[in-house]
Amino acid sequence: MKFKTKYTITNKILENVSRTTAGREIIEHSRIIPKWELKLSKEARIHDAHSSTSIEGNRLSLEQVKELSEKQGIVGAAKDKQEVLNYLQALDKIPHYAKAKKITSDILVDMQRIITYKTLSDAKDCGRFRTRQVFIGRRIFDGTGFKEVVEYMPPETRAVPWLVEEFFVWLNSNQGLKVNPVILAGISHYEVARIHPFIDGNGRVARLLASLILYKRDFDHRRFFALDDYYDSDRQGYYDALKTAQNENNDITQWLEYFSTGVLYSVNVVKETIQKIGILPQKENMERVELTKRQVQIIERIKEEGRITNSQMRKIFGISRQAVLKEISKLIDVEIVMLVGRGKGAYYKIAD
Secondary structure, three states: OOOOOEOOOOHHHHHHHHHHHHHHHHHHOOOOOHHHHHHHHHHHHHHHHHHHHHHOOOOOOHHHHHHHHOOOOOOOOHHHHHHHHHHHHHHHOHHHHHOOOOOOHHHHHHHHHHHOOOOOOOHHHOOOOOOOOOOEEEEEEOOOOEEEEEEEOOOOHHHHHHHHHHHHHHHOOHHHHOOOHHHHHHHHHHHHHHHOOOOOOHHHHHHHHHHHHHHHOOOOOOOOOOOHHHHHHOHHHHHHHHHHHHHOOOEOHHHHHHHHHHHHHHHHHHHHHHHHOOOOOOHHHHHOOOOOHHHHHHHHHHHHHOOEOHHHHHHHHOOOHHHHHHHHHHHHHOOOEEEEOOHHHOEEEEOO
């Protein structure tokens, strides 16, 4: 059975991706000297390590994580310190993982091995898929005592290996490679959380995989974006967004709306930082990242009709074939729109 994902590119997702792309291009064309580039990447690394472990209950403060990353001694629980050190190590290994031609289940397992090192009650659960059933639940008081309520039951343990493999076959396929990197990272984050392939560390591995995809696809090649800050700022919202697919027949549209909002938030934080320190790009660079009114109209028409052809655009806007190609090429470059087919039968649609 091949992996399939179910979602709809809504106006919110489209707007988030468009604004994220524009914001990222502003950052890419900013005059960032090596000193500031190093500072931005270091801060993102610290914030990601703090937020991703904090989501899972780690009690170290942001300042403590910073000190730990600088190899300073801090006062804190041994497990909390080990979790942060592990996560920092996993973050540092992302460029190494990205050198591989494909992202595989072996990389996923290695991520889990690193982040759970010396933190599990049973060391055998470190660096391998789970060997027993797990569930996600919470404790509630029913008037007489506390009881555990199951909120999510992951797939059966025996199904984990082939579910993971099927997903990675799709991820590395031509179909997966055509998906916008932000959407692809969101799909990957959700799928790891859904399968829950490990006894512990699933959330952190899911977030690391999303970061790896954005790095490998050159979206965050300088590693400026601390994606996990957004999740940690409203943990209940994060958990609720992950759970939406359970109530929507495995449709992850709402999750992708949330995820793409988080990526946009992260990009905006970096953009605002470079604005404050006065390293914005030249005006001409800023102008060329904005979508024109006509490009927005093209997107809306595709969303209404499902597709649009070059001849239809010429008729709608009263422009030449070359003018159409000039407008549509930008949308293709930022992976919002894709060309399907060749010759007279060719048309454009929203990118998968």
